[in-house]
Amino acid sequence: MKKKILNLNQKLISYFGIPPRSKKTPGVLDALIATILSQNTNDKNSYKAFEILKARYKNWEEVSNLSAKKLANEIRIAGLANQKSRSIKAVLNSFIKNSQPDKINFNNLNNDSVIDFLTAHEGVGIKTASCVLLFSLGRNICPVDTHVHRTLNRIGIVKTSSPDKTFFAIKDFIPENTAHSLHTNLILLGREFCKPQKPLCFNCPVRKMCKYESKNLEKPRQISSNKFLLLDSIS
Ligand code: SF4
Structure with a gap:
């Protein structure tokens, strides 16, 4: 093969x-949110929604404190706004409250361990986890x-x-x-x-x-x- x-x-x-390739490697949470926004839409619209969140809010913690309705309004251009808003809130709440991914040294984990770790969080599937491995951690995945x-x-x-x-x-x-x-x-x-x-x-x-x-x-x-x-x- x-x-x-x-x-x-x-x-x-x-x-x-x-x-x-992007000149700047996206952080783990950036890659997770970008991947959720990219589902079932074109890249230009999901990129615009991502940029709106980055421009209007200081950090992802601030985004996690938005109501589901407000977040859905912010990302409406990416389509499936209510569904994506729920997923983003679930991911952010899960990560920010439980594991703070920007503080974890993923470089010490092999690919399977990263997949197991990420997919244990609500709203994160195999595709999302593998995007983090490729785009954020630079793995050959x-x-x-x-x-x-x-x-x-x-x-x-x-x-x-x-x-x-x-x-x-x-x-x-x-x-x-x-x-x-x-x-x-x-x-x-x-x-x-x-x-x-x-x-x-x-x-x-x-x-x-x-x-x-x-x-x-x-x-x-x-x-x-x-x-x-x-x-x-x-x-
Ligand atoms: S378009 Fe798809 S099905 Fe057709 S030759 Fe290319 S890869 Fe094969």
Whole structure:
């Protein structure tokens, strides 16, 4: 599997390039909140919501003291405001009251221990924990969202039934120093070519290695480009 992933990563880099990384590494709480805000919305809107919270409040403790209604109003641009407000409050209350993550030395913990620690907190799932590992702690871990899950299954790297299962299937087979580009470029592949309903296989940069049996080989009219990813934009 490692060889296949390496090959895939090279093909993606040949087409999309090496994705830029944020100059400033986000803190653990920043990464957690940004990941919650990014669920089911586009990166520009979730980034705006993140920036609103950072600009209007001194720290996350202050945000945790907002009522759920007020917080939902502040982050409305990111969509699913009530749900995200509840999750953010749960995460902040849990972390600030119980563990103060900015004071924990995560560098002493291996990947599995960080995942166990983070997912023990309400509102934190495997994807959120893996985003913290990659973006905040700089580990060679590839978070799996619906795009990464769909593309890896269609290409034939894994055969799994959920993003979390895909994450664990590939976790120990990510070639050194490839997780960030693999994660970012698979999201771009999923957005631009490997769409859920009607993939644009005709021009797909990994078409030759893809094992998907229902490829759509119609010629597309136009390809859009959206290379804005929230956690690489935090500064
Ligand atoms: S060839 Fe089609 S199904 Fe395969 S990865 Fe590309 S867009 Fe997806």
